[in-house]
Amino acid sequence: MGNELELLRKRRTIRKFTAEDVSNQDLEVLLDAASIAPSRLDRRPLHYLVIRDKGLKAKLAEALRVRPYIEQAPVVMAVCADPSITATWELDASAAIENILLAATALGLGAAWVGSKGSQMWEQAVEALHTSAAVPAGIVVVSLVCIGHPDEEKRAYDPGEKLDWQRVHFDQWDKIKF
Numbered sequence: 001m002g003n004e005l006e007l008l009r010k011r012r013t014i015r016k017f018t019a020e021d022v023s024n025q026d027l028e029v030l031l032d033a034a035s036i037a038p039s040r041l042d043r044r045p046l047h048y049l050v051i052r053d054k055g056l057k058a059k060l061a062e063a064l065r066v067r068p069y070i071e072q073a074p075v076v077m078a079v080c081a082d083p084s085i086t087a088t089w090e091l092d093a094s095a096a097i098e099n100i101l102l103a104a105t106a107l108g109l110g111a112a113w114v115g116s117k118g119s120q121m122w123e124q125a126v127e128a129l130h131t132s133a134a135v136p137a138g139i140v141v142v143s144l145v146c147i148g149h150p151d152e153e154k155r156a157y158d159p160g161e162k163l164d165w166q167r168v169h170f171d172q173w174d175k176i177k178f
């Protein structure tokens, strides 16, 4: 298996971070990785709000009732989209977030994808970003990514570990064998 596929297996959600900061150099690598994710019609509707401010992180942790890792993470990145640019802003954002997670893994950092639409708590977190970080009204906050140096170890996935062959269909839905 090539290194690239090993990277996919090594990516795990990390929710414990050491006090070590994330360098701006590493941050730039993550942002660069996000920026080259696929985007329908190459529209690129995303914005990134890099949050290091402790007060703002505390507000997000409070809104989401997620403690302590939002506050522990030296960087919380809010991945945002401008829906006026493309209808697929949410899909574009998901691709960018996955690139951030993979790049973080490659750098030896840990990261957690946190928050998504549909819960009241998420709406409160988004509200906090509009009021406290001046995110414009027309911009949607898609999710947060907590980033830091890992303070927990998670094993890489084994080959086939999450692959459920019952969910793979060949030509016809009821044909589930090669």
Ligand SMILES: Cc1cc2nc3c(=O)[nH]c(=O)nc-3n(C[C@H](O)[C@H](O)[C@H](O)COP(=O)(O)O)c2cc1C
Residues within 6 Å of the ligand: 011, 012, 013, 014, 015, 112, 113, 114, 115, 116
């Ligand atoms: C859309 C989306 C939202 C998620 N939201 C959260 C979240 O709010 N909090 C969290 O701790 N993890 C969140 N996760 C991470 C999942 O919990 C995690 O991917 C899953 O448990 C599998 O673990 P793994 O990432 O180590 O493979 C989210 C993942 C996705 C794709």
